[in-house]
Amino acid sequence: MSLKHDIEFTLNGIKRRVTVDVTMNALAMLRDVIGLTGTKYGCGEGECGACTIQVDGVSLNSCLMFAVDCDGRNVTTIEGLTNDSTADALRDAFVEHGAVQCGFCTPGMIMQADHMLKSECCGDTDSIKRGIEGNLCRCTGYKKIVDAIAAVSGAQT
Amino acid sequence: MSELKHYFAPTSLDQAVECLKDGDVTILAGGTDLTPQSQAGRVKIKHTLMNIRHVPELAGIALEGHEIRIGALATITEIMQHPLIKQHLPVLVEACDHFASDQIRNAATIGGNICNASPAGDTLIPLLVLDASVELASMPEAELYRHSMPLSTFFIGPGKTRRSLCELLTCVRIPLPPENHVARFHKLGTRPALDISTISIGIAGTLKEGVLSNVKVAFGAVAPTPVRAPRTEKALEGQRLDEASIAKAADVAKDEVKPIDDVRATAWYRKEMIHNITKRILSHVAQA
Numbered sequence: 001m002s003l004k005h006d007i008e009f010t011l012n013g014i015k016r017r018v019t020v021d022v023t024m025n026a027l028a029m030l031r032d033v034i035g036l037t038g039t040k041y042g043c044g045e046g047e048c049g050a051c052t053i054q055v056d057g058v059s060l061n062s063c064l065m066f067a068v069d070c071d072g073r074n075v076t077t078i079e080g081l082t083n084d085s086t087a088d089a090l091r092d093a094f095v096e097h098g099a100v101q102c103g104f105c106t107p108g109m110i111m112q113a114d115h116m117l118k119s120e121c122c123g124d125t126d127s128i129k130r131g132i133e134g135n136l137c138r139c140t141g142y143k144k145i146v147d148a149i150a151a152v153s154g155a156q157t
Numbered sequence: 158m159s160e161l162k163h164y165f166a167p168t169s170l171d172q173a174v175e176c177l178k179d180g181d182v183t184i185l186a187g188g189t190d191l192t193p194q195s196q197a198g199r200v201k202i203k204h205t206l207m208n209i210r211h212v213p214e215l216a217g218i219a220l221e222g223h224e225i226r227i228g229a230l231a232t233i234t235e236i237m238q239h240p241l242i243k244q245h246l247p248v249l250v251e252a253c254d255h256f257a258s259d260q261i262r263n264a265a266t267i268g269g270n271i272c273n274a275s276p277a278g279d280t281l282i283p284l285l286v287l288d289a290s291v292e293l294a295s296m297p298e299a300e301l302y303r304h305s306m307p308l309s310t311f312f313i314g315p316g317k318t319r320r321s322l323c324e325l326l327t328c329v330r331i332p333l334p335p336e337n338h339v340a341r342f343h344k345l346g347t348r349p350a351l352d353i354s355t356i357s358i359g360i361a362g363t364l365k366e367g368v369l370s371n372v373k374v375a376f377g378a379v380a381p382t383p384v385r386a387p388r389t390e391k392a393l394e395g396q397r398l399d400e401a402s403i404a405k406a407a408d409v410a411k412d413e414v415k416p417i418d419d420v421r422a423t424a425w426y427r428k429e430m431i432h433n434i435t436k437r438i439l440s441h442v443a444q445a
Contacts, residue, residue, distance in 0.1 A: 005164045022164045022206055025192055045193040046261055047351055058234070058263040064189045065264065068164060069208055112260065133350030134258025 007071035011036075012080025020067040027051045029067035030077060038078035038107050042136070049135030052108035053077050059115035061134070078107035086117050089152045097148040101139030109135050113149045122153035163205040170214040173207065173325055174296045180322035182207050186230060187266040189257075190273045215268070215327055218242065224330045229268025233280070234259075236267060245333055248340035248361065252283040255344045258351050268326045271311070274318050277354045277378040283342050284308050285375035285385055286361035289331045293324040303327070312382035335371075339364045339445070341438045344377075345430055354378050355422045356430050360438050367397050367443070374435075379416040379427055388413045389435070398443035407436040 003022040008015065011034070020029050027044075030036045030053070042050030044063050051062040054076040081087035090113055093099070100106050109132065116122050116131040128149050129142070137145060150157045161183075167173040176182060181204040185191055194200040209215055215230040218239045225241055236242050237253035256262050256279045270280045271291060289308045294301055308329070311318050320326060334340070340361035346352035357377035362369045372393040374386040392409040396402040416427035 003161050003164060022161060023195060023202060025196070044196070046189060046257070049258065049260060052260055059260050060264040061189075061260045064192045064261065066185060066188050066192060066206075066208070068166075068206075069185065069188060069210060071166065072211075116259075130350075131259055134260045 005068050007068055009070045009072060010074045012076055018067075022066075022068055024067045025063050026053070026065040026067045026070055026075075027062040029070070030062060033067075036077055036079050040104055040107055042104070042108075046134075047136070048105070048108075049112060049132075050105055050108040052111040052135065054111060054115055057115075057118075059112050076111075078111055081110065081114060084114075086152070087114050090114060090117070090148070093148040093151045094145070097144045097151065099140060099144040099148040105135060105137040105139075109137065109145060113145075113152075116149070117153055122149060122155055124155050125150055125157055128153070128155060161202045161204065161206060164208070165205055166208040166211055168211045168213075170212055170294060170325075170327065171296075171301060173209055173212050173215075174294050174301060174323075176205065176207050177323045177325055178296060179204075181205060182322070184209060184272075184325070186210070186269045187232065187264045189261050189265040190269060209325070220333075221330075223333050225333065227267055227329050227331070229271075229326050229328055230266050231268075233257075233262040233265050233267070233270070236280075237262070246283075246287060246331060246340075248283045248342050248359065249280065249287065249331075252279050252342045252344070252359075255279060255342075261351075267329060271308070271329065272318060272320060272326055274312050274314075274316050274382065275353075276315055276380060276382055277357065278383060279344065279354070279357070279377075281308070281312075281383040282357045282359035282375045282377045283340065284329065284331070285383060286340055286359040286373040287331045287334070288373065289329050291329050292327045293320055294327045295321070295324045297323075305330070309385050314381045334361075335363060337363050337365050339369075339442055341442060343434050343438055345434060353421065356416070356427050356434070358431065358434050358438060360435070360442070362393070364398075364442065367399075368395065369393055369398055369442070370395055374410070376410075376414055376431060378421075379414040379431060384414075386410060386413050393439075398439055403436055403439040403443065406439060407432045410435040 040050035042048035046061045046064045053062045183202045185208045216228045344357040359375045362372040372390045374389045389410040411432035416424045
């Protein structure tokens, strides 16, 4: 029997109590225990960024985080970015610029872009490119994604 | 080694160090190394998994006397954005800027980067040339006991350090650099982000009227641990940085390192790059 632990944390603004395997990562908890499948499993080792979530206001890879480490913290997933003006603007800009093709990287990309916009580090396209270094997209060649984020931040492209 | 039976999240240093007494504990901080290592089976989690996130004494960055104290839990992002580090230790900011990706920098801690003891660990090379020391806490009897050691003696092999199983790394301390201090870091890899360095180089010293003294040189990914390079340091000590002294130092550096062939590069390539980049860094310092 694998060791279990009860944790309590805020998920997308709502308090949750969950029992998790101590060795489980936060991504597996979100998808398999809680059932929020918007956060994607890409590589499982922090290379691709498809599993990006926000914890206590910063973005991180949920595959590199122990689920038990969510205890007491404030977790936001792609499903939680509703009624949020920055996220709404990002979503519209991604659609307008054709920044979504297969869509698999999109939730992670939006979570990272949202963090970048909220921490004001999208002043120019170079900083946008630096900011999404940890997010892989195999379809768009990144140009449309960078353009979409720049459109929201007001950076010149 | 026993199976995982216990999860513990201490809220004080005493509790954390007491938990380490029996030595059968895996320490969790940022989790960016431990998660993939444990899920791939490269690291087996011991009897107790101890999450140190909620120990306040392990957090924070502050000036203490003539030293900057960086708590073990400080994340790479916190370090690179902190005004004290930006002002006094720009070389550390530069290394942090080359560290993995934003998401990993937001989670990874400096204590974890040190204790993971990768020969290619990005913060380790600037910390070595900045003469950093680490503080370790343990509880041999009923009282908390702390001692420090220079980072240059801390690493003993890939993933291996002098930290005993009963000790917790609490912080790293860096002396405030003196006037006219110069320090440079270069990480060589195939892309800027998320790459493990092929080699990395740190060079620091005091530059006065073109003469370099109190020289510290460190190399990453050329040995089983990050290493200081005493022969290269000696070749540079007290030298005026001109074409001849730079060329000589680069030759000594190339001769001093004993890298291996692996997936990232051959030993030959690493030696060549140590030579060329040592030369490049020193030329930049001479021109600055």
